[in-house]
Amino acid sequence: METKVFRGLVVKATGSWYNVRVENIQEIFQCRIRGNFRLQGIKATNPVTVGDWVKFQLLAEENAGVITEIEDRRNYIIRKSVNLSKRTHVLAANIDQAVLVISLSNPRTSTGFIDRFLVNAESYHIKTLLVFNKMDLFEGTIKKQYDEIRSIYEKIGYSCIAVSALEGTNCNELKMLLQNKVNMLVGHSGAGKSALINQIDPSLNLKTGSISNWSGKGTHTTTFSEIFPLSFGGDIIDTPGIKEFGMVDLQKEEISRYFPEMFRFLHDCRFNNCTHEHEPACAVKKALEHGEISEIRYQNYLNILHGEEMDTEEWENR
Ligand code: GDP
Numbered sequence: 001m002e003t004k005v006f007r008g009l010v011v012k013a014t015g016s017w018y019n020v021r022v023e024n025i026q027e028i029f030q031c032r033i034r035g036n037f038r039l040q041g042i043k044a045t046n047p048v049t050v051g052d053w054v055k056f057q058l059l060a061e062e063n064a065g066v067i068t069e070i071e072d073r074r075n076y077i078i079r080k081s082v083n084l085s086k087r088t089h090v091l092a093a094n095i096d097q098a099v100l101v102i103s104l105s106n107p108r109t110s111t112g113f114i115d116r117f118l119v120n121a122e123s124y125h126i127k128t129l130l131v132f133n134k135m136d137l138f139e140g141t142i143k144k145q146y147d148e149i150r151s152i153y154e155k156i157g158y159s160c161i162a163v164s165a166l167e168g169t170n171c172n173e174l175k176m177l178l179q180n181k182v183n184m185l186v187g188h189s190g191a192g193k194s195a196l197i198n199q200i201d202p203s204l205n206l207k208t209g210s211i212s213n214w215s216g217k218g219t220h221t222t223t224f225s226e227i228f229p230l231s232f233g234g235d236i237i238d239t240p241g242i243k244e245f246g247m248v249d250l251q252k253e254e255i256s257r258y259f260p261e262m263f264r265f266l267h268d269c270r271f272n273n274c275t276h277e278h279e280p281a282c283a284v285k286k287a288l289e290h291g292e293i294s295e296i297r298y299q300n301y302l303n304i305l306h307g308e309e310m311d312t313e314e315w316e317n318r
């Protein structure tokens with residue numbers, strides 16, 4: 001008898017079994033991998049992860065699918081292994097976009113937090129959509145700050161949208177930006193991630209419980225990642241291990257590569273390992289003086305360079 005091969009998306013992975021959602025029919029099959037299965041070139045503790053596209057066969061005698069092939073990944077995020085094996089744990093793969101939920105008040109997301117996240121996402125080749133939530137509170141100084149912050153990020157190429165999860169403002173526009181994509185929703189606690197999910201897809205809220213808070217601080221968690229379908233098309237990927245996504249281990253001279261507005265000047269610095277802090281003939285500092293790079297972004301860059309906590313409240317000090 002001929003065995004049929006299916007193609008599907010890994011929506012949950014526990015290490016011993018995998019839930020694979022078959023394309024088109026949307027049905028989920030439990031699969032295993034063969035004991036000797038190895039993914040070429042990746043030294044990971046888990047060869048298959050959430051977000052992977054795989055091929056599998058259904059074996060009647062095992063009452064389960066067997067994964068026979070993993071398709072190449074467009075991107076993936078990792079958590080470093082705690083033991084000394086130097087192997088990494090792949091948290092998720094093939095993320096279309098990170099959706100960073102920002103709250104400018106009650107509580108406040110600092111630009112330092114935003115930039116630290118963006119550097120990580122850039123280093124993983126993941127696009128980020130900036131969602132300014134709680135726009136019902138944009139008045140007076142908060143409104144002015146919002147206008148200024150949004151224009152900084154839009155100028156350097158990040159897509160931005162302002163919404164109110166509370167009142168539903170712009171939530172249909174947000175849905176369109178999430179539709180038919182694998183979205184990773186992140187933001188610190190209190191930014192409004194649950195409220196947003198509840199507003200755009202109430203049925204999902206029960207399943208995700210509380211979606212990951214990205215803190216950039218390292219506490220360990222062993223919970224598994226999972227992908228949840230959006231009722232209007234597309235997916236939300238929940239990776240509890242996202243806390244360890246920050247900070248990626250970067251060499252000092254590497255950090256500026258992940259600031260898109262600095263990247264284009266890097267070749268003009270005199271030294272190719274320039275950190276753009278005190279070196280002579282630095283093209284980045286020249287661009288800063290000419291107003292081509294924002295002071296806030298540059299200050300956040302220096303904080304990352306020095307490994308400092310990012311909650312400097314630049315607005316209060318002006
Ligand atoms: P999470 O920790 O990111 O999941 O944040 P929650 O969704 O739990 O929201 C944190 C708090 O912010 C709750 O008290 C929400 O009611 C409030 N909140 C969320 N979205 C909005 C919004 O658009 N406007 C206002 N004013 N409050 C909001």
Ligand code: ZN
Pocket residue numbers: 269270274275276277279281282283284285
């Ligand atoms: Zn330089």
